[in-house]
Amino acid sequence: MNSSHSxxxxxGQGHFAVTAECGPPKGADPEIILKKAEYLKDKVDAINVTxxxxxxxxxxxxxxxxxxxxxGLEPVLQMVVRDRNRIALQSDILGAAALGxxxxxxxxxxxxxxxxxxxxxxxxxxxxxxxxxxxxxMRDEGVILGGESLSKAPDIFIGAAANPFADPLSFRVTRLxxxxxxxxxxxxxxxxxxxxxxxxxxxxxxxxxLAEQTYILGGxxxxxxxxxxxxxxxxxxxxxxxxxxxxxxxxxxxxxQREEGIRICVETIxxxxxxxxxxxxHIMAIEWEEAVGEIAERAGLLPRPAVE
Amino acid sequence: xxxxxxxxxxxxxxxxxxxxxxxxxxKYGKNIRLFPIPCSGRLEPVHILRxxxxxxxxxxxxxxxxxxxxxxxxNLRARKRVIRAQQFITAIGLEKERAGIYMRSAGNTKKLxxxxxxxxxxxxxxxxxxxxxxxxxEV
Amino acid sequence: xxxxxxxPIDEIRKMIAPYKRILVLGCASCxxxxxxxxxxxxxxxxxxxxxxxxxxxxxxxxxxxxxxxxCVKDFVILLDDILDNYDAILSLGCGAGVQAVADMYxxxxxxxxxxxxxxxxxxxxGLWVENCLGCGDCMLYYFGGVCPLARCSKHLLNGPCGGSKxxxxxxxxxxxxxxxxxxxxxxxxxxxxxxxEIYPPKDWxxxxxxxxxxxxxxxxxx
Numbered sequence: 001m002n003s004s005h006s007x008x009x010x011x012g013q014g015h016f017a018v019t020a021e022c023g024p025p026k027g028a029d030p031e032i033i034l035k036k037a038e039y040l041k042d043k044v045d046a047i048n049v050t051x052x053x054x055x056x057x058x059x060x061x062x063x064x065x066x067x068x069x070x071x072g073l074e075p076v077l078q079m080v081v082r083d084r085n086r087i088a089l090q091s092d093i094l095g096a097a098a099l100g101x102x103x104x105x106x107x108x109x110x111x112x113x114x115x116x117x118x119x120x121x122x123x124x125x126x127x128x129x130x131x132x133x134x135x136x137x138m139r140d141e142g143v144i145l146g147g148e149s150l151s152k153a154p155d156i157f158i159g160a161a162a163n164p165f166a167d168p169l170s171f172r173v174t175r176l177x178x179x180x181x182x183x184x185x186x187x188x189x190x191x192x193x194x195x196x197x198x199x200x201x202x203x204x205x206x207x208x209x210l211a212e213q214t215y216i217l218g219g220x221x222x223x224x225x226x227x228x229x230x231x232x233x234x235x236x237x238x239x240x241x242x243x244x245x246x247x248x249x250x251x252x253x254x255x256x257q258r259e260e261g262i263r264i265c266v267e268t269i270x271x272x273x274x275x276x277x278x279x280x281x282h283i284m285a286i287e288w289e290e291a292v293g294e295i296a297e298r299a300g301l302l303p304r305p306a307v308e
Numbered sequence: 309x310x311x312x313x314x315x316x317x318x319x320x321x322x323x324x325x326x327x328x329x330x331x332x333x334x335k336y337g338k339n340i341r342l343f344p345i346p347c348s349g350r351l352e353p354v355h356i357l358r359x360x361x362x363x364x365x366x367x368x369x370x371x372x373x374x375x376x377x378x379x380x381x382x383n384l385r386a387r388k389r390v391i392r393a394q395q396f397i398t399a400i401g402l403e404k405e406r407a408g409i410y411m412r413s414a415g416n417t418k419k420l421x422x423x424x425x426x427x428x429x430x431x432x433x434x435x436x437x438x439x440x441x442x443x444x445x446e447v
Numbered sequence: 448x449x450x451x452x453x454x455p456i457d458e459i460r461k462m463i464a465p466y467k468r469i470l471v472l473g474c475a476s477c478x479x480x481x482x483x484x485x486x487x488x489x490x491x492x493x494x495x496x497x498x499x500x501x502x503x504x505x506x507x508x509x510x511x512x513x514x515x516x517x518c519v520k521d522f523v524i525l526l527d528d529i530l531d532n533y534d535a536i537l538s539l540g541c542g543a544g545v546q547a548v549a550d551m552y553x554x555x556x557x558x559x560x561x562x563x564x565x566x567x568x569x570x571x572x573g574l575w576v577e578n579c580l581g582c583g584d585c586m587l588y589y590f591g592g593v594c595p596l597a598r599c600s601k602h603l604l605n606g607p608c609g610g611s612k613x614x615x616x617x618x619x620x621x622x623x624x625x626x627x628x629x630x631x632x633x634x635x636x637x638x639x640x641x642x643x644e645i646y647p648p649k650d651w652x653x654x655x656x657x658x659x660x661x662x663x664x665x666x667x668x669x
Contacts, residue, residue: 163609399456
């Protein structure tokens with residue numbers, strides 16, 4: 001793994017970037033996240049750390065990122081607007097920068113009713129797009145909301161999520177355009193199983209000139225089982241899992257399904273490499289971080305390039 | 309133990325004229341109270357509650373068959389209102405059966421007197437209402 | 448209007464248990480519209496509470512009365528003459544009404560019979576839906592008459608999020624995705640380009656105030 005900011009540099013130098021995702025533990029043990037990180041070391045350029053994903057209380061993303069950083073890895077700090085108001089969000093940006101955490105993914109966050117604290121208030125003081133704008137102003141103009149100057153501006157590589165498969169479909173490209181306009185330097189998409197639909201989205205994105213204004217990384221998630229594929233198809237909003245994928249997964253015996261899932265994932269990455277405007281891949285193998293290395297290897301993504 | 313059962317009935321019920329009513333009142337005496345209404349949909353839950361509060365052990369609403377209400381949906385609304393009244397009475401420990409609805413089935417041509425007899429039989433199986441255990445019924 | 452629902456009767460009975468002469472006070476305005484606290488509902492609750500009292504041999508007087516509004520002093524003051532007869536008021540007003548009455552008659556406990564819920568509309572008979580948060584800074588123009596604060600689960604001003612599915616909200620599939628509604632509505636007026644602009648952060652201080660908010664109009668004063 002390289003020194004700080006390698007994600008930005010790698011993308012800047014035109015390499016096909018690789019990021020992965022890692023969930024902090026539901027407890028105070030730092031070893032858990034460090035162990036996950038071990039699987040990812042040297043396999044990826046940066047590691048996303050989720051922020052109380054699904055509104056389930058976990059070790060804070062900022063703390064987990066600091067741990068990764070101290071272990072020589074490059075984190076991407078995911079920050080949701082669900083739990084913190086603008087004071088806390090801006091404060092955490094300054095804290096992250098001070099800790100040398102320079103990649104931030106600005107997200108809305110799953111609604112609090114989904115998690116284990118459904119009685120909590122959902123803050124949503126800013127939305128994800130306003131948050132991107134805020135971070136950009138902190139970085140480029142050295143000011144917080146309202147215009148007051150910072151003593152030192154944070155240097156942040158700003159990311160956002162995009163979902164080419166969610167409704168309303170007609171509006172997805174406009175929403176991406178807003179995120180780019182707000183200041184998103186890079187985009188990680190929802191995981192892709194339907195390459196045709198993704199290709200047509202990318203075409204619209206490229207036609208609007210957005211692929212030049214931001215680095216788009218296609219998301220992938222290796223399927224562990226046919227059951228998982230069906231679950232994602234039927235029960236997860238904003239997910240498009242074509243029937244052929246389900247058939248492929250169902251077509252192999254249970255003990256071979258993980259292997260098939262990895263195979264599909266590798267094939268998807270190889271196709272993503274060929275799509276104009278796609279500048280990298282974001283591998284989300286939550287609770288299966290061990291698979292990332294194998295996927296990266298087989299997709300020809302290793303070794304990761306070194307940067308100064 | 310003296311029972312009093314109240315019947316609210318749609319005037320469309322077969323053989324439910326004034327004369328029929330008087331005959332029934334003569335037959336059952338103080339044990340029944342009869343209330344004709346233009347449509348069962350006119351009954352409000354409060355009518356059932358006030359009846360149970362004041363003088364009756366059980367109150368029934370007799371409606372026309374589904375699809376035959378002359379005001380289209382009065383009988384369907386009536387059913388929902390009886391359910392609402394039941395929610396209130398069960399919340400204080402009264403049996404749900406003390407408020408009932410008799411929706412005549414399609415083609416059921418039973419006369420008011422026959423329905424009253426049937427329901428009176430059923431209602432008599434309920435113990436006397438605890439509302440009057442320690443206090444008088446209002447006449 | 449303001450909507451409310453009756454509290455469970457158990458809860459109401461617990462709260463009124465210490466009192467012997469109770470005025471069950473209805474309101475003919477918003478809570479009548481949502482069938483929670485109007486004259487009919489007040490009569491139903493009073494009757495039920497009387498039955499419960501009789502069943503349990505409780506020596507208590509329960510009477511009812513319905514005011515036009517409980518949140519306006521001129522109506523509440525009509526209680527002046529009768530309050531001596533009671534040692535508690537069980538109010539079927541919304542929270543505003545309960546407190547207005549309580550503030551006017553501080554020597555008598557005023558107990559809420561309802562849970563006040565939201566500002567909304569009567570969408571259909573028996574159906575009330577929330578549509579306004581009282582943010583003090585109405586943005587309905589920008590969003591084609593659909594409020595993203597009240598009707599989007601995450602009150603996004605630059606929505607939708609990734610959880611919109613077939614026009615429903617992933618948080619609550621019972622409700623439409625407000626952003627789908629906004630997009631559809633603005634499309635009708637050919638005003639979809641309004642959404643290309645980034646809507647800036649909301650000034651929440653207009654909703655929060657510094658404590659309970661107030662409106663003063665001198666031209667309306669005596």
